[in-house]
Structures are given as C-alpha cells and as structure tokens.
Amino acid sequence: DINFIKENFKNSKEIPLRWADLDTLNHVNNATYLTFFDESRLNYMAEVMGYGYGEDATFFPMVVANSNINYLNSIVLSD
Numbered sequence: 001d002i003n004f005i006k007e008n009f010k011n012s013k014e015i016p017l018r019w020a021d022l023d024t025l026n027h028v029n030n031a032t033y034l035t036f037f038d039e040s041r042l043n044y045m046a047e048v049m050g051y052g053y054g055e056d057a058t059f060f061p062m063v064v065a066n067s068n069i070n071y072l073n074s075i076v077l078s079d
Contacts, residue, residue, distance in 0.1 A: 030069070034067060
C-alpha cells in the first residue's frame, strides 16, 4: 500500500514508466526493476543521507552486493 510506504519510510521516489521499460506483453521487463531500485537508492542517498551524485561525487557510502527479486505482480504501462 503506497500510503503505508509514504507514512513509514523517510523517502520515496515516483518513477514514471517509459515505453522502453515494457516487454512485448506490455509488462515491465524483469531487468528494469533493478534500474528502478538503483534510481531509488541514489535518490535516498541524496535526499536522506545528504550525499550528492553526478560529476562532483567521489564517495558513495553504499554498495549493492546482491539483489534478489520476488515478483508478486506485474506492472503495466497504466500503473
């Protein structure tokens, strides 16, 4: 539930779906979820932890060593 997330977490990021994110069945491609996670991680580091990113960034305090995804439902373009 999106309201639970917004009320209980310090940060959220809305990521609009792009046509290129979809597969031939109009579902978000499995690999795209990792891109969503990475965009959200960078947003969290900038907005909550105060670390910038871009050309002037030289230090990231967080490294993703492993990612596992349990898909519960599909995301489609209208979501």
